[in-house]
Amino acid sequence: MNMIEYADREMLAMSVANVLAGELRKSLAVQDHVTFALPGGTTPGPIxxxxxxxxxxxxxxxVMLTDERWVDEENAHSNTRLVKNTLLTGVAAEAEFIPFYRDGLSAADGAAEVAPTLAEHFPLSLLLLGMGADMHTASLFPNGEGVGKAMANDAPLLCAVQPADxxxxxxxxxxxxxxxxxxxHVVIFGDDKRAAVERAQSLPPEEAPIGAVLANATVHWAA
Structure with missing residues (x-):
């Protein structure tokens, strides 16, 4: 894990946006298409x-999400809605968005339908992650229903999960x-999350899922 500290959150957002843009350009120079997976939540909005x-x-x-709540994009909890309102505007509106939600299907049935269609987009060229205070990342939550299956080496390419509580x-x-x-790349804010990401490295993955992705990650942190 490589950790980069920033003086404030605005400087972090500017720097990470520049880093991601540079890596997208680098990937586009050698690939016909690149796949960029990113999180929902409020933290990455300015980026x-x-x-x-x-x-x-x-x-x-x-562009695809790392995870999504099983709601349509008109729902205020939709990560798709956030990404379309913040990233897929202006010149970036030309990007192709890969949706997960399927109207009328349960999360389990929808994931099973979508999973085979994702193979052509992997491996990911670029991945941006966040982390919760409970050390979850994407929707890999400690002790969540279905999370053990999603953390297995033979997991389907999209998995339905039910976080505890x-x-x-x-x-x-x-x-x-x-x-x-x-x-x-992982973006975190605050002393508590910095302590959590450092602690996660010494915990079993099922207790601290973020720890399972840190080996080759760059962590961007601001107070």
Missing amino acids: FEMLSAVELEWSRVR QDMVRVTLPLHVLNGSMST
């Missing part, structure tokens, strides 16, 4: 807004897909 204005060949970029079912890319990314 996405800055990245959306960057001039690059967005028409050759395929949450009502909303989610789907997530499995651990082996996350670890197969050619470049991985």
Whole structure:
């Protein structure tokens, strides 16, 4: 794990947006299409807004979420809605978005339908992750229902999971897909999350899923 510290969150957002843009350009120089997987949540919003204005060949970029709540994009909890409102605007609107949600299907049935269609987009060219205070990343939650299967080496390419103590079912890319990314970045804010990410390295993956993706990751941190 490589950790980079920033003076404040605005500087982090600017720097990470520049780093991601540079890596996308580098990948586009050697690949016809690149796949960029990214998280939902409020933390990456400013990064996405800055990245959306960057001039690059967005028409050759395929964007997908690392995980999604099983709701349609009109729902306020939808990560798809967030990404479309922050990243896929301006010049970045030319990127191809790969949706997971399937109307009328359960999360388990929808994940089973979508999973085989994702193979052509892997390995990921670029991966951006966040982390919760409980040391989850994507929707790999400690002790969540279905998370053990999603962390297995033979997991389907999209898995339905039910976090403990949450009502909303989610789907997530499995651990082996996350670890197969050619470049991985993690963004965290606050002293508590910095302590958590450092502690995660010494805990079993089922207790601290973020620890399972840190070996080749760059962690970007601001207080």
